[in-house]
Each structure stands twice: as structure tokens, then as C-alpha cells.
Amino acid sequence: MFLSGKRALVTGSTSGIGLAIARALRAEGAEVVLNGFGDEAEIAKLREELGAIHVGADLTTREGCEELMAAAGPVDVLVNNAGMQYVSPVEDFPVGKWDAIIALNLTSAFHTIRLAVPHMKSAGWGRIINTASAHSKVASPFKSAYNAAKHGLDGLTKTVALEVATDGITCNCISPGYVWTPLVEGQIPDTMAARGLSRDEVINDVLLVKQATKKFVQPSEIGALAVFLCRDEAQNVTGANWSIDGGWTAE
Template sequence: MFLQGKRALVTGSTSGIGLAIARALHGEGAEVILNGFGDEREIATLREELGDAAHYGADLTDVAAVEAMMADAGAIDILVNNAGVQHVSPVEDFPVDKWNLIIALNLTAAFHTTRLAVPGMKAKGWGRIINTASAHSKVASPFKSAYNASKHGIAGFTKTIALELAEHGVTANCISPGYVWTPLIEGQIPDTMKARGLSREEVINDVLLVKQATKKFVQPEEVGALAAFLCRDEAQNVNGANWSVDGGWTAE
């Protein structure tokens, strides 16, 4: 229970990767604060599971909502910027509102939560900032212009804050999963089918898993375990890194 006494805010944590990270941090003793949308009864169950965890349904694309959430949550020791959204479309047809949403949620929201969490971390001389990036922070795929741009951006943002905070006992790292079987991935299959003229099985086998050498989806719990490791004191010199959890995808 090496995170006893630490407080962790995980955005986008009512399902998928974020929930797995929240569970992993709670399992090591952290007080977890959830953020995200979902069914109220399901969220109530998650809160109970995670030790009566606080929950904020703040819309992270709304700066005022982010500021209100961070002010109410108080000092944060561990910040996990995980919330994200995806849309698949050729660039000439890419809806402008979808571009703006993806950049706002996947990238700009992380800037706002980070800028508001950092003063408290500096004051304590300890902090961990973990950003969920993607294999698409390192390589690109067609029809995902906004997502690729946002994830390349979060990788660069992470490196910058890692350098800024290195002498304050605060580290910043990315985790870049390949395809993890989450609602986000499942939800993009129909769009990819339409964009590429493929069947569901062809999208899974010939698009999603084609570059993952293991030919297996990453499990959310694997990402959670890595996030927990990055919070250990033994990881104090792991800083500014972009950790691949992609079955070998970006090894090529």
C-alpha cells in the first residue's frame, strides 16, 4: 500500500482505461477521485467499490467546469489525464466540431488540469503526472487526423512539464497503449468500417490488430499496473518518458 495518504484524480475514469488506473491506484492505498460521465447508479457502485470515492461529472472541454472541479477537489498528489474521444474520417470530410472536441478533450483539458494541480505538488515537493497518450503519439494512422494530432501533442506537453518540474520532486510521463478493448475502441469500429469499406471482422483483424505483434488487445489492467509503478518512489527518475504498451506495434 505504497500510496497510502496520496490523493489521485483520474479523468475519464468511469470506464475503460481510466477506471482500470483508478482501481490500480486505489489498490495501492490512494484516495481516488473519479471524473467522467455515465449512469448514476453505475457510478454510485464504482464510488463504493473505490472507498467512497468522490466523483465529478465535469465537462473537461469547459474551462470553467475544470477550474471548479480542481478547486473543489483540493490538493492532488497524482494527476492522471486520461479522458479522450475519437472520430474517424478522411481529412477533407472531417467535421470541424469533431476536430475541436478531440483537441479540447484529449489535449487542452490536460493543460488545464495540470496547470491547476502543479502548485500543490510543488508545495509538497512530490507529485506524479501521468498522461494517457497512445501508440498514435508515436506513429500515425489514416483518417485519424485530430486524434493523431492530439496524442502527438500530449507527448510533447508531457516532455515539457517533465523538464519544468524535475527539480521539484514531480515527474511527468506518458503511457501509450496500442489497441485496448474499451468502449472508445469498440465505438470507432463502425466509423472505420464506413471509412475503409470493411467488415467488422476485417477492421479488428486487418486494421486494429494488424500491427500489434502479439495479435492481442491490450488489457486495461495492464495499463493500470504501469500507472501504479510510475507512482512508486523507485520511479522517481523515470521522467519525461513515453511508455509503449502496444504488443510491439511501435517496435517496427
């Protein structure tokens, strides 16, 4: 367990992709700090399962980010995974939704990184992983805030990677396509009703239309990639944006 003695903070880790990453890092010995909202009883079960602490800070504010980092303590592995989405034409896009999406999907990563780097530099080792999206490389209509935030996260990743390149710290993005999570699964019935489609038609002709493999990415696959990026064998992998999208961005 090569991460024994190291502390890993994963934001947005009470479900879905973040939870899969937290589990993968814990399996390699890391002490895990969970962050996110959800049912208190379910979070208590996760804390017991992973031997983790949980900090439910609101990362849409600078104060919430600072609260999280103070409660987490020095971290060796930082995974910025928290995010949200909203879909609307740009002329109708609610300003409050724009502000919240940029704050959570992009600005929170800036705050956690700036607060995590001093310890990583003093330790001579650190891993920063940002969960971006296929939308960090290509755009889709009606997702102006999400596309902007994820493109920005790619740029932030590259900048940080260059700044800490000689300090034993790497900084990379993971950019998934559609991932099979409860959130995605829960959208299928509404889409069936709205478009008059069958379940298979929603999956193949709506959700997976751009993924050449016609398969959902599994959260465990993203967890495995995050583990690889933490290994010593990945010490020269930095400033990279790793697609795990079934071929979506290959076109």
C-alpha cells in the first residue's frame, strides 16, 4: 500500500466519482478526508467504511474552502472533484447559477490548491488531481458555465504543474465522458418521458451518442487512473489532461 502515511482529500466524495476515487486511494493505504453533502446516516457509514473524517463545507465560498482545508489538515493528495451542472441558453442563463458553477467547479480548486501546496512543497512530494470533463476539451450547447469552468480547470492544472514541477509535486486533470453514477441513471426516466424514447434509446442515442465505445465510464476506472497518477512511476506525468471518455474527444 504505497500511500500509507499519506493523507488524501477528495472533494465531492460522498457519492459517485469522488467516492470511487476515495475508495481507491484508501485501498492503497491513504488516510482519507471526505467532503460533500448527503444523508447523514449514509455519510456515517462511509466514514466507518473508510476510517475517514468528513467535512461538509460549502465550497462555493472562499470561507468554505478555507474551512475545509483547515479541518483537513496538511494533505499529500488533493483531488478536486466537487462540481455541479445547469443547462440553459446563454441569454437565459441565470446569473446566480453561473456564479455558483464557476465558484464550485473552478474557483474552489484554486483555493484548495493554493492552501495545499505549501505543505506539499515542504514535504517534497504531492499529487494534485482535478476532475475535469470531456467538456474541458470540447463544448456542448446550453452548458456555458460548465464548459467555461472545465476549460478553466484545464488551464489552472497546466499552470500549477509548471509552477511546482521541481518540488516533487504533479498536477493533472482527469476528463471523463458520461460516467455510470446514480445521478446519470436517475436522469434516464425523465429523458424517456420528455423525448418519448425507450430506455435503450436514451442510453445509446442521447447519453452515449458521442462515446465511440457505447459504454459508460465506470467510477472505479476513474479511481484506478487517480491511483496511477499518485504512483512514483507517474512522477513525470504532470500538466496532462487524461481523457477517459470512450473516444468522445478523439473525433
